[in-house]
Amino acid sequence: MNTRATTPGPYTASSDTGSRTSSGTDDSARVWEELVTSALLGTDRRPPTVLAGTTSAGTTEPGRTEPGRTGADPAGAGTTGADLAGALLDAAALHTVRRRAGLRPGPAAPPLEPAPEDPRRPLPEAARRRLDQLLAGRAAPSPAAGRRGAAPDLAELLPQWLTLANERGYKASPAALPALLDAARARTDLRPQALRLAGPRGLWLAGLNPEWRFALRGRGAAGRLPSPEDAQGVRALWDEGLFAERVALLAAVRGADAAAGLALLASTWTAERAEDRLMFLDSLRTGLSDADEEFLEAALADRSRNVRATAAELLAALPASAFAGRMAGRAATCVGLDRTAESPVISVEAPHECDAAMERDGVVPTPPAGRGERSWWLGQLVEAAPLACWIGRFGGRTPEEIVALPVADDWQGELHAAWCRAAVRQRDASWSRALLGAPAVPPATGPGTSSLAERAQLLATLPADERAHWVAAFVAAHGLSEAFQLLGVCAVPWAEPLGAAVIDALDIARDAGSYPWSFSGVMGLAERCLAPEAARHLDSLTALPDEEEDTAPGAGGYWSEAFQRLVATLRLRAAMRAELDGGPQPAGATV
DSSP, X not given: OOOOOOOOOTTOOOTTXXXXXXXXXXXXXXXXXXXXXXXXXXXXXXXXXXXXXXXXXXXXXXXXXXXXXXXXSTTOTTOOHHHHHHHXXXXXXXXXXXXXXXXXXXXXXXOXXXXXXXXXXXXXXXXXXXXXXXXXXXOOOOGXXXXXXXXXXXHHHHHHHHHHHXXXXXXXXXXXXXHXXXXXXXXXXXXXXXXXXXXXXXXXXXXXXXXGGGGGTTSOTTSSOOOTTOHHHHHHHHHHSOHHHHHHHHHHXXXXXXXXXXXXXXXXGGGSOXXXXXXXXXXXXXXXXXXXXXHHHHHTTOSOHHHHHHHHHHHHTOTTSHHHHHHHHXXXXXXXXXXXXXXXXXXXXXXXXXXXHHHHTTOOSSOOTTOOHHHHXXXXXXXXXXXXXXXXXXXXXXXXXXXXXXXXXXXHHHHHHHHHHHHHHHTOHHHHHHXXXXXXSOTTTSSSOOOHHHHHHHHTTSOHHHXXXXXXXXXXXXXXXXXXXXXXXXXXXXXXXXXXXXXXXXXXXXXXXXXXXGGHHHHHHHHHHSOGGGGGGTGGGGSOOOOOTTSOTTHHHHHHHHHXXXXXXHHHHHHHHHHHHTOOOOTTXXX
16 A cells, blocks of 8 residues: 655644644644744743643643643632743743644755866875965964074964975875865965865855855856856856956966957957956966957947056067057157267157147056156157167167166156066067166165066066075175065075075174064065075074174064074975875974
């Protein structure tokens, strides 16, 4: 016989018959409401009448009372407040069970899709424990930690650990994914590396928690971008996706196939909003080539001034473009050699107007506050002109020789600043070297620029080894007080002789009695950027030095503490690297 089990509905059990009736449901709801009211108001103010018919089994027969009791005294004569309160709690417990047992089950939720497989290899056990420690942001107790502040800052080491783990192709353990996503949510600088380590399972988990929604932005509706080779998927997401998804998609397609990315952008360009066109246009920096010139030339006529300016900037990075030729012609009419001078001098005649053609090519006519119009226009023209045009303009001179020429009428600062911006934009290392000059020369008297910000940008165009040697010579000649920005653009870990130069400069500053907190920024950089092998050269600096009369009070203790932290951090970084490589932990790594 085939039978179907029925599920009891809420509040339907009847004590005397066990049948499910509408009146039983209503009575049970009434009983529960009265119990709640009495509990809220107090049994002394609102005695619950539903307790009057309580049987030995703890159930109430609706509408009945025990003999000898009246409705005026539902609890019975002589019942104390404590007895009544206890009876109320007993009845509430009973009805709670009845309410839960009588609930009808809701419709079953659809089962979750299983987490996708991640084929990458798992972390070694020591590295897995290290990640847990870094995510927790705490260091293990260590006798070597010394005074407060001498322990490594684990939060600052987490980005470096993530980079090392991703370089080695590891995946995070499933248990670490929630903490990893929480860390990425709190720190945007961690997100690219943290999400890469989390992998497809991290994205799957992020889809189950609204607080991790950031991980899905720009990755398609399912948290993953379609493959650039999936033409149908790319087209669907490009036509229907959210803005962030479309930006990420265009960047991915552009990175895989520059021509396909340009074609995708061009297919909807005229229908996009101005602010969206600006973001999409910026993606063309990846794989920029002469094949993009026609599209960028058309963008010079865009309705948005910001779009026109970005198109002009991109065209200026294409030395063979028609735009670059136009800018070179305009700049050449403004800057040249003064043929009447006894010795070579650069003469400058800034533009007298900003005509419509200049505006179309991205020249902004209105200068910012404090800038003259003519110098503002001149800087934009020189910045956009190909640097190669100046070689012929100045008779075949090299960039070093051109930069060394005097400039008439106090135009040198403006002209050299524009050349600096051009060298950075065009990634021209020869002009960057010329504008940087020799590192030992005082910045205020050397060629090119004295601005540390501009020098840092110029250094970024040089090869990593050359950059490290230049900054090392700068530190040796001028100390660390002006080197912070320059150190920030050097490749990590710092190549020699840069590391040795920084250590020597810190030692000199300590011995000179300098205020130690003035170098806290450089010390923090050293902890993250020095090669871990440098720790063996620092042990002698961790000792507490004798304080001289002319030193800042307590400076010696601070310097000792700072060097202890530096050594401990470098050894911890060496241990992290060894753990990820699966090798033995190096000596001295106690954190």
